Amino acid sequence: MEDCLFCKIIKGEIPSKKVYEDEDVLAFYDINPAAPIHILVIPKKHIKSLADIEEDDEKLLGKIHMVINKIAEEKGFKEEGYRVIINCGKNGGQEVMHLHFHILAGKKLGEKVV
Ligand code: AMP
Ligand code: ZN
Numbered sequence: 090m091e092d093c094l095f096c097k098i099i100k101g102e103i104p105s106k107k108v109y110e111d112e113d114v115l116a117f118y119d120i121n122p123a124a125p126i127h128i129l130v131i132p133k134k135h136i137k138s139l140a141d142i143e144e145d146d147e148k149l150l151g152k153i154h155m156v157i158n159k160i161a162e163e164k165g166f167k168e169e170g171y172r173v174i175i176n177c178g179k180n181g182g183q184e185v186m187h188l189h190f191h192i193l194a195g196k197k198l199g200e201k202v203v
Pocket of ligand 1: 118119120122175176183
């Protein structure tokens with residue numbers, strides 16, 4: 090998608106600090122970290138939001154969770170724990186309209202909403 094910030098990061102048009110990459114998934118550090126470790130995991134396919142997933146995306150969404158697991162293991166915060174957040178749409182506070190999973194780790198996280 091031409092005007093999408095994260096599609097530009099996928100294409101390398103905007104630099105990012107990559108954590109993981111394969112043919113379907115990219116993970117990189119958030120530019121404005123909300124925790125000592127703040128990583129974004131995104132599908133390479135442009136999906137606007139969680140509200141826009143289709144049945145065909147089932148496998149991809151499962152894979153993203155496996156990638157999150159792998160990153161937690163490799164970066165060493167799997168044991169201590171972490172939080173995964175998806176903001177969806179206006180009320181969910183989504184600012185970048187390309188589906189992304191926030192991984193927050195590295196401290197005891199506060200402000201639990203649920
Ligand atoms: P959201 O509010 O859920 O849409 O999250 C968007 C996230 O993208 C925010 O946490 C931003 O800090 C992050 N972000 C915006 N631009 C960049 C960028 N160029 N590189 C890395 N992260 C970014
Ligand atoms: Zn995109």
